[in-house]
Amino acid sequence: MKYCYIIVLMVCSTPLWSQGNSPALVSGQKVQLKKMARDMEQIRKSIVATGPSEFQNPDIVQARQKRFKQFTEALNRYPQVNEPEVQAARNAYFALQKALKAEFKRASDQRQQLGDVQARMRKLQQNFDQYPVPEPMTPPFSAQEVKDWVKQASEARTVGEHNLKELNAIAPLAYLPNNPGVPQSGAPFDADDLKRMQRNAVHWQESVQKNYHSTADTTNNLLQQKLNEIKGRWQEDPTGDKKWVFLKEDQVEQAAALFAETKALAQSSLYLAQALQQDQSLATQALAAINQAEKTYQSKAEMALNASRLPEPATEDDDLTELAEEILEKPRYQFGSYGPIVLTTDKIIERESKSSEIDIDDVDIASNGDVKLSGTETTWTYRWQEFKFATPLKDPDGRWYIWWITAKKYSSGSSITPIGEWVAGTSTKGNPILPDNF
Structure with missing residues (x-):
């Protein structure tokens, strides 16, 4: 919400008080003057001169101006400047005028620093909407997928850092009274929205780091599981009775799938480490171990094939x-x-x-719930x-x-x-x- 208005203190409206031949104050007037002085003092003390000034709100400024004008007009009715009650009211009046001037000036300075607060906050919210934190990747993934993820994560982190800096600059200066509406439905941003966005900015940065670690940990844990599985497989003698482990089609397909899956995980780990300039030793060592295990398996498969024979005949009938x-x-x-x-x-x-096979011809349900089936059994x-x-x-x-x-x-x-x-x-x-x- 952009505030464009002129704050006018009623300096020119200040009455020219003169004792002249004015009659002495009666008791009722003295009571009214004392109350007026108390009211002005109360208003002056209610002005909060720290933090965001409420005088950034034009409605509040208008109300203060209206009330100050009322005090001015009221004092004009009391020209008895030598009366203690009038003097006390005048002192309260000028003290209030000074406080209002100072607060009007402070609010003006804050607005000058802030610019259009609502426009700034709308832009910050658009940043959140446009650059969400990417979810953790599920391996395996390609080098391009890693590149795209890192780019999106980097943009989200930048948004988190930028938005937090902006919001922290806005927070101590902007007067944002809470309202029941939400910005999505057209309501102005309020103090609660600002706090929410500050939390989001922190969350944006933390989530990027968290999701990176989640992706890396998931990938490396799966990779280690597959490496352990490979190490424990194919220990059988390829020339013995269990040579089928290296020869049967389903076993060969399982081995090929395991090697391919483990290689894909190792390659994913390598892509991620390269993109983020992290330690690549785990991935490179894993790839070397997988390739060696595959060569060993292929060598055993060749030995098993060379040892494959027809069974001994039970008879030659x-x-x-x-x-x-x-x-x-x-x-x-x-x-x-x-x-x-x-x-x-x-x-x-x-x-x-x-x-046997039973063909059900009839189903009879008795009143007690028993079910009787009748048919033909072949x-x-x-x-x-x-x-x-x-x-x-x-x-x-x-x-x-x-x-x-x-x-x-x-x-x-x-x-x-x-x-x-x-x-x-x-x-x-x-x-x-x-x-x-x-």
């Missing part, structure tokens, strides 16, 4: 081998190219199982013969994998069970194998 070939060559399975067939069971095994009896075998199958990518296949021949089952032919049951993809190791 030609009939079973021929049945396995028939299954592998059935077009509906699309097994494709295959290598040597190794029988892993020594004979055909007879098996049987049952399964039971199927499955009988079949089975044997198992392993064989290398060629993947579309050209690599060979050992597959473990259960061959089945059903003699009874459900309506969709293939009866009377050898079919492939459970088929599991195992370790890769080199053709030279067939």
